[in-house]
Amino acid sequence: xIAQVTTAGAVPAIEVREVHKRFAGDRKRNGRRKPFIAxxxxxxxxxxxxxxxxxxANGSGKSTLIRLISTLLYPDAGSVSVFxxxxxxxxxxxxxxxxxxxxxASFFKKLSxxxxxxxxxxxxxxxxxxxxxxxxxxxxxxxxxKAKIRAPLEELSRGMQQKVAISRALMTRPKLxxxxxxxxxxxxxxxxxxxxxxxxxxxxxxxxxxxxTHDMDEAERLCDRISIIDRGRIVALGxxxxxKAAQDGVQTLEDVFFELVGRAWGxxxxxx
Amino acid sequence: MNxxxxxxxxxxxxxxxxxxxxxxxxFIERNFHLVRRYLSWEIVFLFYNAINAMTIGYxxxxxxxxxxxxxVLYLLIGALLWGYLSxxxxxxxxxxxxxxxxxxxEYTFMAPIRRLTHLLGMCLYAVTYGIVRTVIVLVALALFFxxxxxxxxxxxxxxxxxxxxxxxxxxxxxxxxxxxxxxxxGVQATHIIQGVILLISGIYYPIxxxxxxxxxxxxxxxxxxxxxxxxxxxxxxATVAQLAAxxxxxLLIGALMIPLGLFVFVQAERFAMRTGRLKRNG
Numbered sequence: 413x414i415a416q417v418t419t420a421g422a423v424p425a426i427e428v429r430e431v432h433k434r435f436a437g438d439r440k441r442n443g444r445r446k447p448f449i450a451x452x453x454x455x456x457x458x459x460x461x462x463x464x465x466x467x468x469a470n471g472s473g474k475s476t477l478i479r480l481i482s483t484l485l486y487p488d489a490g491s492v493s494v495f496x497x498x499x500x501x502x503x504x505x506x507x508x509x510x511x512x513x514x515x516x517a518s519f520f521k522k523l524s525x526x527x528x529x530x531x532x533x534x535x536x537x538x539x540x541x542x543x544x545x546x547x548x549x550x551x552x553x554x555x556x557x558k559a560k561i562r563a564p565l566e567e568l569s570r571g572m573q574q575k576v577a578i579s580r581a582l583m584t585r586p587k588l589x590x591x592x593x594x595x596x597x598x599x600x601x602x603x604x605x606x607x608x609x610x611x612x613x614x615x616x617x618x619x620x621x622x623x624x625t626h627d628m629d630e631a632e633r634l635c636d637r638i639s640i641i642d643r644g645r646i647v648a649l650g651x652x653x654x655x656k657a658a659q660d661g662v663q664t665l666e667d668v669f670f671e672l673v674g675r676a677w678g679x680x681x682x683x684x
Numbered sequence: 685m686n687x688x689x690x691x692x693x694x695x696x697x698x699x700x701x702x703x704x705x706x707x708x709x710x711f712i713e714r715n716f717h718l719v720r721r722y723l724s725w726e727i728v729f730l731f732y733n734a735i736n737a738m739t740i741g742y743x744x745x746x747x748x749x750x751x752x753x754x755x756v757l758y759l760l761i762g763a764l765l766w767g768y769l770s771x772x773x774x775x776x777x778x779x780x781x782x783x784x785x786x787x788x789x790e791y792t793f794m795a796p797i798r799r800l801t802h803l804l805g806m807c808l809y810a811v812t813y814g815i816v817r818t819v820i821v822l823v824a825l826a827l828f829f830x831x832x833x834x835x836x837x838x839x840x841x842x843x844x845x846x847x848x849x850x851x852x853x854x855x856x857x858x859x860x861x862x863x864x865x866x867x868x869x870g871v872q873a874t875h876i877i878q879g880v881i882l883l884i885s886g887i888y889y890p891i892x893x894x895x896x897x898x899x900x901x902x903x904x905x906x907x908x909x910x911x912x913x914x915x916x917x918x919x920x921x922a923t924v925a926q927l928a929a930x931x932x933x934x935l936l937i938g939a940l941m942i943p944l945g946l947f948v949f950v951q952a953e954r955f956a957m958r959t960g961r962l963k964r965n966g
Contacts, residue, residue, distance in 0.1 A: 435960050479960075484790055486957045507796035518787030520714070522721040527714070534710030535795035537703050564721065580791075 423496040425588050425620035426458040426481055431490035433476055433644075450476040452644035453490070458622060460495075460587075463614050465635030466624040469673060473644040474624040475514075478592045481622070482512045494588060508536075511581035515593040517573035521566040525551060525576045528565065529583060536584040543583065550579040554605065571602025578609060589613070591623045595630060603630075610634055628665045638665070642673045707797045711805030712812065715779075719813070730817060734824040737763035740888065741829055754919060757831050761914050762887040764825070768818045768845065769852050769907055770878055775810035776803075776856025777874040781863035790962055799950055803860075807853040814849075833918070840917035840924050847934050848910030854941020855881075855906070861952035865961060881905050886912075906941070909934045 430453055437448040451473045458464040468474045479485040480492050483499050483506055492499045494506045519528045526547055533543030551561050554575045565573055574594060581589055591610065595603045607630060613619050614634075625631050631638055632652050639649040648655055648668070655668045662668050719726055740763045744755035783789040792802070859877050863870030884891070884898060885907035891899055902908045909930050916922035924931065956962045 476960075479790075479963075482794055484794060484957065484962055485960055486954070488958075504796045504798075507794055512791075512794065514790075516787055518791060520718060520786050520788060523714075523717055527717045531710050531714040531717075532791065532795075534706050534713070535792070535797055537706055537796075539706070 422460050424457045424493075425460045425462065425495060426456070426464075426622065427491075427493045428454055428456045428477070428481070429491050430455055431477075431480060431487045431492060433473075433480060433485060433488050449644050451480065451487075454641070454644070454646055455490075456639055456646060456649065458620060460620055461614075461618045462636045463610070463621045463623060463634050465631040465638035466622060466641060467626075467628075467631055467638060467669060468624075468641035472641045472673075474641055475592055476644075477641070478512065478514075478590050478622065478624060481588075482510060482590055483507055509586060510588040510590060511584050511586040512590040512592065513574075513577050513581050513594045515596045517565075517570070517577040519565045519573065519576065522564050524562045524564055525556070525568075525579075526561050528576065529580055532580045533583060538583070546583045547579060550582055551576070554579065554609070569599075569602075571598045571605075574598060574602065574606060575609075578606060582613065587620060589619050589621045591621055593624055593626065595625065595627060603627075607634060628669065632665050640669060640672050647672045704798070704801045707801045708805040708808060711779075711802070712809045715775075715809045715813070730820055733767055733817065734821045737767060737821055737825055738828055741825065753832055756829055757833075757919055758915060759888060760825055760829065760831070761918055762911060764818055764822060765845070765848075765911055765914050766882065766885075766887045766907070767821060768814045769848065769910065770882070771814045771817060772807075772810045772849060772852045773856045773859065773878060773881075774874075775813060776806050776853060777859035777863065778871065779806045779810075780860045781867060781871045784863060784867045793953070793962060799953065800946055803857055803946060803949060806860075807856065810853070810856070811849050815845075835921045836918040837921045837923060838918070840922055840927060841914055843924050843931065844910060844913045844917055844927070844934075847931055847938065848906060848913075850938030851906035851910075851934060851941045854938060854943075854945040857942070857945025858948050860945075861949050864949070864952045864956055881907055884908070906934060906937050909937070 431451055432449075432453055433451040434447045434449045436445040438445065454473070454477060466474050466477065476485065480487055481494065481499065483503050486500055495509055497505045497509070499506050520531075523531075526544065529547045530540060530543050533546070534540070538546070548561065556572070556575070560568065560572065565576065568576070578594065594610075595606050598606065610621060610623070611634060614621055621634075623631070623634060635652075637649065637651055638655060639646050640655075641647070648658065650658070652665055655665065656662055659668050659671045662671055737760060741756050741760045744757075744759045745752065747755045780789070783792055855877075859874045862873045880901075884894065884902045885905045886894075886902060887907070891902040891908060894902065913922070913927050913930055913934070916927060
């Protein structure tokens with residue numbers, strides 16, 4: 413855990429109230445689709461300046477929740493607000509306040525880091541010069557040489573691509589950063605770099621972060637509070653100590669997870 | 685009348701316009717970067733376009749000498765205008781499928797931009813790119829066919845090109861909703877739309893040769909009017925004033941198609957956000 417930076421009484425960074433989301437599932441033999449419930453009555457509150465962890469197996473509803481917060485999905489029922497703004501009604505205001513890093517570093521792979529980020533910067537009303545300065549500063553901090561900044565992304569490792577994805581999000585100076593498994597599939601060195609970056613970002617700029625991860629150590633090290641989500645429902649929420657204390661005879665966060673979820677990682681399909 | 689708020693209001697408007705201008709430019713710049721990175725593909729496409737137009741032009745070379753110039757020009761106008769309009773349609777419709785394949789669509793849709801500006805940015809790029817490509821093919825054709833343009837009114841030809849672009853942008857926006865809803869099937873469906881327009885619009889033949897029951901559909905296609913006017917301008921030297929009525933009709937179709945395209949696109953976006961179809965695919 414980094415630090416407790418919650419600001420009780422202030423407008424929460426995120427407020428999720430009784431949110432439901434379901435999708436049409438795969439087509440069955442009789443031609444009908446069995447609906448898949450991704451989020452089932454979730455309520456939670458993330459305070460400003462907090463690093464909030466969201467843990468769950470594949471298919472538990474983590475990514476759907478992140479997409480609902482990031483205005484990419486409409487809830488079927490319930491409401492989501494970001495810094496007091498409703499994600500459906502005040503879409504553009506919410507979009508100015510947040511950014512997201514997903515497990516896949518989604519880019520135009522033939523374009524270089526600078527070309528991809530120039531595009532992203534202009535969409536967030538940054539001038540070309542401003543974007544170039546921020547990109548060079550951020551990527552240099554992350555160990556990029558000038559040649560790497562200008563190389564097509566398809567020529568960079570996944571770790572490097574993920575660093576570019578993080579720079580894309582940081583460049584817009586969001587108040588809320590949604591990190592959806594940002595370290596999944598990275599080599600240990602890149603993983604460590606990304607984790608340090610998140611920790612520094614939080615410590616130096618007080619950015620509110622929501623982190624979904626499968627790495628228990630990462631969650632324990634970075635998050636102020638953690639919620640465990642299973643089959644679209646929040647089954648536990650609190651600090652690591654609170655979560656451990658609530659379960660008899662458990663030593664680690666992983667024990668807590670298995671105690672609550674009752675099955676191993678990856679038992680189910682992705683949640684969308 | 686109180687004018688005290690005017691300077692502040694004007695400044696705000698100018699700032700908003702600057703923001704929208706920056707967003708528009710984001711799409712144009714990004715796509716030109718992509719063209720540069722896929723340069724070998726571009727050369728292949730250009731080569732194919734030029735050869736295709738030449739092949740069509742040569743069909744007319746075999747006609748009696750007194751009709752040769754007109755027939756070749758008739759065919760080349762069809763090849764060039766169709767090349768331009770189909771490129772415009774393709775670029776607008778496929779920019780969504782391209783983003784889906786790359787997985788960037790969620791990031792573009794999550795950005796705090798107006799959808800109108802986003803779509804206009806795509807259209808502006810398509811027009812610029814289409815004009816550049818058409819001019820290159822035109823130069824290649826000029827080298828092969830020694831056609832007399834003594835009776836042509838080139839200025840009217842340019843006006844027809846610009847006016848017809850508007851309605852094709854609208855059509856492109858409607859077609860762009862298809863890959864938004866389904867990556868693979870959406871792209872296939874846009875090709876079907878394109879094929880139907882090619883058939884009914886009299887690109888290489890007068891629409892009077894079509895079966896009667898197809899001809900009514902020709903009048904629904906903006907390409908039909910665009911081609912009729914382009915041929916009137918380049919074959920018979922028609923002026924803008926002489927074509928005022930059909931130009932106005934085409935402009936009106938465009939003025940209806942753009943908001944209709946935007947409306948359809950926004951509805952499809954909302955549907956995608958309700959059903960989770962924006963997620964990376966392919």
